[in-house]
Amino acid sequence: MKEVRVEDAIGMVLAHDLTRIVPGECKGRVFKKGHVISEEDIPMLLDIGKQHIYILDLKPGELHEDDAALRLSAAIKGDHLSANEPHEGKVTLKSTIRGLLSIDEEALFHINSIGEIAIVTKKSGIVVDPGTKVAGLRAIPLVIEEEKIVQAERIAKEVYPLITVKPFAKYRVGVVTTGSEILTGRIEDRFGPRIREKLTFYGSEVIGQKIVGDQVTDIQTAIKDFLAEGVDMIICTGGMSVDPDDRTPGAIRGVATEVVSYGMPVLPGSMMMFAYIDKIPVFGLPGCVIYDDVTSFDLLLPRVLAGETITREQIAKMGHGGLL
Numbered sequence: 001m002k003e004v005r006v007e008d009a010i011g012m013v014l015a016h017d018l019t020r021i022v023p024g025e026c027k028g029r030v031f032k033k034g035h036v037i038s039e040e041d042i043p044m045l046l047d048i049g050k051q052h053i054y055i056l057d058l059k060p061g062e063l064h065e066d067d068a069a070l071r072l073s074a075a076i077k078g079d080h081l082s083a084n085e086p087h088e089g090k091v092t093l094k095s096t097i098r099g100l101l102s103i104d105e106e107a108l109f110h111i112n113s114i115g116e117i118a119i120v121t122k123k124s125g126i127v128v129d130p131g132t133k134v135a136g137l138r139a140i141p142l143v144i145e146e147e148k149i150v151q152a153e154r155i156a157k158e159v160y161p162l163i164t165v166k167p168f169a170k171y172r173v174g175v176v177t178t179g180s181e182i183l184t185g186r187i188e189d190r191f192g193p194r195i196r197e198k199l200t201f202y203g204s205e206v207i208g209q210k211i212v213g214d215q216v217t218d219i220q221t222a223i224k225d226f227l228a229e230g231v232d233m234i235i236c237t238g239g240m241s242v243d244p245d246d247r248t249p250g251a252i253r254g255v256a257t258e259v260v261s262y263g264m265p266v267l268p269g270s271m272m273m274f275a276y277i278d279k280i281p282v283f284g285l286p287g288c289v290i291y292d293d294v295t296s297f298d299l300l301l302p303r304v305l306a307g308e309t310i311t312r313e314q315i316a317k318m319g320h321g322g323l324l
């Protein structure tokens with residue numbers, strides 16, 4: 001930074017914010033860090049007592065940290081995110097809705113590999129609320145080579161948006177509850193309330209629950225009846241493991257057009273099945289969902305509600321960090 005007489009500072013760049021205080025009237029920034037000083041600014045600078053100022057001697061091809069952060073923000077920011085003005089060189093992105101945070105991890109890695117740029121995010125795939133901070137981004141030095149930002153912009157453009165929050169659609173869900181102990185009334189059903197509670201959080205609703213025994217044909221009939229009623233999603237509960245009475249996976253398999261996965265590398269909840277009947281997602285939920293607070297269901301459900309088509313690869317990747 002250089003100290004310069006204000007009269008000699010025309011065309012130069014302020015190195016930091018300048019504040020004006022008039023008691024009872026105002027206190028605030030009159031010139032922003034990075035501002036290019038013009039001739040009209042001189043009276044105001046003298047009014048606030050500045051005969052000398054610190055200026056940034058930006059050469060062509062160099063960017064101030066605030067401008068770098070703003071350009072990074074514009075390059076990566078997708079829908080349902082707000083960005084603040086740079087503060088100490090940093091821009092923070094916040095979610096404006098409840099939704100699924102979605103980040104292109106590979107592009108993020110490439111941008112952070114450029115050097116002197118830090119884009120810091122929460123984990124992709126988590127559920128965020130309005131006001132949740134999801135990313136902070138900045139250039140590390142006060143002055144950065146513009147070429148580095150151009151490189152980041154190029155990477156971001158290819159995958160745009162690099163970071164976004166996907167809203168949850170409102171699903172109408174049918175629940176098929178298996179288990180002879182529930183059908184005969186020996187045990188009170190605990191799955192229905194648990195699923196209702198989770199779906200309500202995302203703005204979806206359970207439109208019906210059919211309680212069937214352990215017969216494959218009964219489970220399949222219930223699924224088909226829900227399809228005829230026009231549900232957007234089917235959730236089958238119980239009977240997902242290895243006992244002779246655990247018929248749910250076979251029943252789903254018999255009516256599915258695609259079984260994406262039976263078994264997931266997530267604990268608890270490894271015995272979950274996920275399938276499609278045409279475009280309708282079908283879950284087979286293991287017993288642990290009524291026992292454990294967080295299971296594989298909580299990882300996969302928000303992705304489905306956010307409109308993602310679930311693949312085997314996506315599920316296989318959940319093993320890393322999948323011990324909940």
Ligand SMILES: Nc1nc2c(c(=O)[nH]1)N[C@H]1C(S)=C(S)[C@@H](COP(=O)(O)OP(=O)(O)OC[C@H]3O[C@@H](n4cnc5c(N)ncnc54)[C@H](O)[C@@H]3O)O[C@H]1N2
Pocket residue numbers: 177178179181182187188189190191192237238239240241242243246269270271285286287288289290
């Ligand atoms: N030998 C093995 N045993 C188990 C395995 C395995 O791989 N090998 N997997 C374990 C895992 S992991 C889980 S999770 C459970 C999966 O259980 P299921 O989905 O098969 O559940 P059920 O056998 O139907 O019931 C278990 C338990 O939960 C009660 N239940 C079921 N549905 C309801 C309901 N709607 N309301 C209230 N209670 C319900 C049921 O009465 C049983 O007590 O399997 C492990 N075992």
Ligand code: MOO
Pocket residue numbers: 266267268269270271272286287288
């Ligand atoms: O792996 Mo089971 O499906 O935890 O709890």
